[in-house]
Amino acid sequence: MLNAFLSLPLVLLFTIFASRVDSQFISAQNFLPVSYPLAVRSPYLNAWIDTPDRTTSLNVWPTHWDNNNVGFARIDGVAWQWMGEGGPGNTTTVLTSEITPTQSRFSVLAGSVVLNITFFSPIEPLDLVKQSFPFVYLSVEATSIDGNEHDVQLYSDITAEWISGDRTKVAVWQTVVSSTDVYHQASLQNPEPMTEITNIAEDSTVYYSMQTVSKMTYQSGISGTMRSQFGSTGSLSDTQDNTFQAINAGGFIAFAFAVDLGSSTSFTTPTVWALGIVRDPVIQYVPQAGSSQSQNRRSYFWTQFSSIGNAISAFLSDYTDAVQRATALEQRITSAAQSISTDFADLVSFGARQALTSDITISQDSNGAWNYSDVLAFQRDTGKSRRVNAVETLYATMPVHLYLNASWLGMHLQPLLQYQDSSGYQNGFASPDLGMYSGLTEIHLRSTGNMLIMTWAHARMSGDGTLIKRYYDLLKRWTNFLVTNSLLQNNQISADGLQNVNMTNLAIKGILGVAAMAQISSATGEDADAQAFKANASALYQTWKSLALSSSNSGHLLPTYGNTAASGYALMYNMYPDNLLGLGVIEESVYEAQAAYYSTLAQSAGQFGLTFDTSSNGEANSAWTLFTAGSIANSSTGTRNELVSMVYARANSNASTSVGSFPTYYNDTTGASPTPGGGQAR
Template sequence: MFRPLLSLTISLGLASIVRSAPPWNAQPFSPPSYPLAVRSPYLSAWLPQGSGLALNEVWPEFWGGGVVGWAGFVRVDTTTYSFLGLPAVPGATFAKAVQKSAKFTATQSVFVLQAGPVDLTVTFLSPVEPKDLLKQSLPFSYLSVVAASRDGASHNVAVYTDISAEWVSGDNALRANWTTTTDSGILTHQTRLVNPTVYGEVRDRIQHGSSYYSTAKTANTTFQTGADTVVRANFVSSGALPNTEDKESRAINDRWPVFAFAQKLGAVTSTPSAPVVFTVGHVRDPIIQYIVKGNTLQDRLPYFLTRYATAAQIIADFLPDYTKALGRANAMDAQVRTDALKISEDYAAIVDLSVRQTFGSIELSVSRSSNGAINATDILVFMKEISSNGNMNTVDVIFPAWPAFLYFNPELGRYLLEVLFRYQESGLYPNKWAIHDIGASYPKALGHNDGGDEPMPVEESGNMLIMALSYTRKTGNRYIIDTYGRLLDQWNQFLIEDSLIPNNQLSTDDFAGPLANQTNLAIKGIIGIKAMAEVAGLLGNAGEAANYSSIAASYVTQWETLSASKTQPHRTLGYNSDSSWGLTYNLYSDKLLKFNLFPQRIYDQQTAWYATVAREFGVPLDTRHEWTKTDWEIWTAAIASTKEVRDLFISSVRKYAANGLNRQPFGDWYETPSGRVNGFRARPVVGGHLALLDL
């Protein structure tokens, strides 16, 4: 598969390195990478951007890099144009459609390209259906193509798309095989590895399961499987495919097998055609290996098995549901945008870019009962710590993402936490504080029976208490506190010991290294203690509630003295370090839970200080480095005392996201002087960008 090198021009601006805007209309801006099919950690295809790459100027890529071949052509009368991917067809002649616009919403990326006298509207819809667990569990996404004449005349139009075997592995030297199903009202290409490895990963790509590419079977639909250059040449030259299959199993990079469909739309006028709809998916069973009480391993199944026994049954419902799915998506997009626009246009754009990325990190699972039947009530949700290390259900990744779950459906958040609560309640985990994660490498949730997980004792204990209470408050459901009240109080006892003056330890910003006496970390621990006070009260333990509340209030008073800089008007990064400072984003939980533990003068002082230390692309995380995090900037914006400083943080994140310097899925860690991303990509922590919506 031919993959040309990209040539990106850099121009020097007065204040920073910037790149020119793309030559098409980009709304609300041109992001580092457009989400195309983003539904799970393994069904995750993106369009890299940089300073602006059209839909037909670059191959779609997996979130971690590496091509996932996805090509598209349209034939208009006697001329063929490419509109998706970078297909090379030796010996065949075709033109390139010209991109006119691109936009993203919370659920969709929409591109309009001009193919001679016809406009194509190409829509990538990755449904986000958080209140419908069945629909949310389906690892499938849509591509639709609509054509319309630009010149008032009628034109004969045919549309072609294909995917490659690259969708089933991170190692293109591995052998794959494939089949095509043609005996129903739907055409489906299924691709799998010849020698799969259950629960195995290569370059963050799962090594078992199958990819599926489908479209409706009509009299005008044709198909073909085979070498990329052969299959594509057939459509480029004739506008149709021969309905043949290449059944030779081989390595993915051996003549690059692709799986294609073509559909003749017939005469297209200025009235837009009905959409040609394709679905792409990746299905595997089982999906998660999970440690359970008794130190045994349980195979967790995809939630959709509660309704569908096979992928074919999913596709039979999913494909014809496109129109209704689009309607639901449009309604959700509109609601999210309406809510976010109450803050600002910049904020709405950031939220829109964050939604699919957040939900593309999770998978919904169920188990089997002892008799082998599927237990539809045993629901657990698993999250991959995408790009940073691949851990599972990392507490300090769920925590920054938590605002999205509170906003869309807190029950999904409960199912994420239940994974952690069950394991620690089992007695297998030896530490007295909350665990960091449930497994070092997705999708193996093997726990840490040796207690050797990355130690963030105050961080994770505070996080769990805050999330448990916020869930209980939001839903009125007492399940967490009634079931795990003893465990919550165990973590609270640790916080009482170590929160006010935290020992030398890591916080969630572990890339900055450990630090003793962290001002911001102490905030989290103190709020965690106050959260346990309310939990104790709900559980009928009035004495404990009063005691914990008194401790939290006392700690705040002492904290205010310990954290004050004696030389400048701000809180320090660590006690007794007067010149140091950092974002005190953990105060957000004080506002979220409406405790008002910390006096307003602290918020006012910090707000005023941030305005004095802002850089070109935002406010640094702390004085150790000039980098920052988008999630913590938005959390800090949410608690800023003035609209001006709130908008400073928001506009800085938007400016970074739109600066044209980066071409990977939205990264949350970047340099404030230059706007350069720092390595993280596609992480679910961007769910924290919804923080203002939960206040």
């Protein structure tokens, strides 16, 4: 399980978001990424904040692409802005920062008071209702640093920018007040289902809420007006502006809360807000290839709540318990990660919540009853492609699912398997995502290998054999394709975008897919198939080894068969599943030779590590570097840690946002993303 955990942060490399910030940083932590995750919970609730060049300020907009939040504190009648820009307050200074698997924490100095600000995106591996609820917490505590009592009021708002990428569209909103809590909600006057503009869903409803507490006030209206009012009076008017207008009218339409904490030296009871983005339904899913019939699938949390108000109230009242659960989970995760290295623990903390932004959905029958046997998860590539359940991205997130709850991997695989098992799907290989296009046939080998490996990983780690039994014939058909096509490939594209002939790394992916099917056959009682596929995998491996091993003293693997150029190499990250799942295909001597070779290469590597292939023009890939580390984890912990530290060096590079927050692909020397948008998965 340690090897499964080794690749947990890989997911962070596929969801890089545009972010802006402006306060000031003197971090007590050694890990200082350019961007900090704030609200990371679902495909359309991904808010980040930039802190380039060790800036000591948070006074710029935290954003998911273009969405703004703002926060103020009023201390002894003086306004201080602790997040956002363009407000009436003085600039605050960030003293310390910390990233955990579920939280980003900042200690911010505002005059003689320190504000402790926490952005909390829960991870709930034991509760699908809680995990599927697309909300996050924001909390603030305050402490005097001079020993004197201070009069403190807090303010926070969001704008309607969360609901559309077109700021000229008209928003509608309301504020709902109950005896226990208050929430603002806003959506478009004319929402467009299943449509997005600049990565913002046009059918979103944004909610901002808090529990009813003493001296809490609220208001909706023009952002500048409310912020100025708070700066002057420390409170809001408990009113809502019902003149519906464009999102960017008068500045921006905003939804605000203010709380008067009174006068004290310490305010240790946190002020807590909850932010959420809800879409209903969240996806239209076509379960049968070639069919025009689709399912409107809803988030799983609706199985427990009859109204969004009830769900919000439960989420707010659960805050203390949610923190306790998160603390226990984080202790387990970080303890395991730190047993590898401190660098790795930081990467895990940075990436964990990013892996779990899928929509967990459920269907209903014609009478509206929930079908609890039909729970499916959908993962969106939040990058250039915006594909759903892209196989290579799901493969990269596989280790975190296996570590936290292996059944989650099955919920993602099921839609892919169901679609391709239908009569309308005629290909003998696996689709790269939900929907097959003729222009993508060049990646069928890697997709097929990935699907077989993941399907076996799910069954092995979860103990649930449902998928391997139900889709056995489909999996067998795919395996026969790999037996014929894995060893010698032409016109195939690897996961890192290479299209060389007979790539050693791509070939072993297919061979390990065959080996995974041998395990599937054995587990389902198909003994004849198990023996046949085991023999196939062994024979393919022996031929692969004879073609791929260098004849030099190092005995390392060549990037392509027969490529004996002294400077030629490739990271063999596709060996990782053999180690992860104990497939027993690759001999230890091959792992040891690779570990020694990587160690030699590392001596002359760029500042940010090894390129994934010498034909990549100096391009490194953080995900595949970590998979490579996982592949040789049992052979050389020293080399494993060297590779991890290379990725950490890039993640911790805080010099400038101009080189990208933390792109999947980057130059091994400069750290810059090779193309605009290169921070996203491709």
